[in-house]
């Protein structure tokens with residue numbers, strides 16, 4: 504069991520993982536056939552100025568000789584993951600959902616990138632300093648959200664629902680929730696609280712989507728995860744909670760959600776991305792879960 508510190512900013516502890524994801528999206532944006540195009544990702548990385556530089560283009564990644572492999576894998580994985588959850592939100596809002604909650608939003612710029620139907624409100628939940636940094640960069644860029652965007656600066660290990668309600672969230676309305684890149688950093692009781700809160704406040708017609716780790720032990724053993732420690736200066740393994748916990752899919756099914764899931768590797772193949780052995784190993788660590796509630 505790990506002990507994650509109480510608060511962090513964008514270049515420390517779990518905060519820097521959000522920056523690593525932004526760098527991966529920036530690299531993907533500069534590829535010839537990108538799965539996602541994120542015009543803000545590189546600005547976040549430049550503004551954060553992390554202790555060890557993070558690349559924002561394939562060319563910059565190529566000169567980081569020792570760590571090039573890490574960035575190739577990181578950007579390949581994050582591209583597929585981001586595209587999958589982009590499509591998830593477009594499906595949910597296409598079917599009438601107008602309330603969206605992005606848990607552990609980090610430097611997710613979907614509020615600014617996606618074609619949300621008019622009347623959509625997007626709630627972004629994360630640590631105060633992460634959201635503060637993000638806002639400063641977005642303001643500097645003159646970014647305008649494509650829906651109503653509200654930020655909820657909280658710790659998801661605490662009871663966070665009051666802050667969400669206080670920001671205007673309407674309980675019982677059809678809602679689309681997302682927990683992407685979050686569960687490994689939550690202790691089991693916080694994951695349970697998260698699932699219970701989603702369930703409690705979701706009306707009929709709601710959706711949820713979760714990136715679910717498959718094999719935490721394998722993730723902790725992975726050489727690339729170890730490489731992150733050297734490159735980013737933060738030992739991600741010390742932040743990951745690998746305690747036994749109920750399978751989130753079973754919990755959600757028992758609460759009445761209709762659940763489907765797909766391995767990250769299958770999603771990548773569906774998007775036409777070829778996986779060599781190393782990529783296949785990386786994509787094997789998680790599944791993408793979608794839940795729907797009809798009643």
Ligand SMILES: C[S@@+](CC[C@H](N)C(=O)[O-])C[C@H]1O[C@@H](n2cnc3c(N)ncnc32)[C@H](O)[C@@H]1O
Nearest residue numbers: 520521524607608609629630658659660683684
């Ligand atoms: C790997 S990043 C993912 C960010 C974003 N979902 C994405 O995919 O770009 C993990 C994020 O989880 C947030 N996070 C982790 N534990 C949290 C907690 N207890 N409370 C609030 N945010 C948390 C971090 O601050 C960070 O922004």
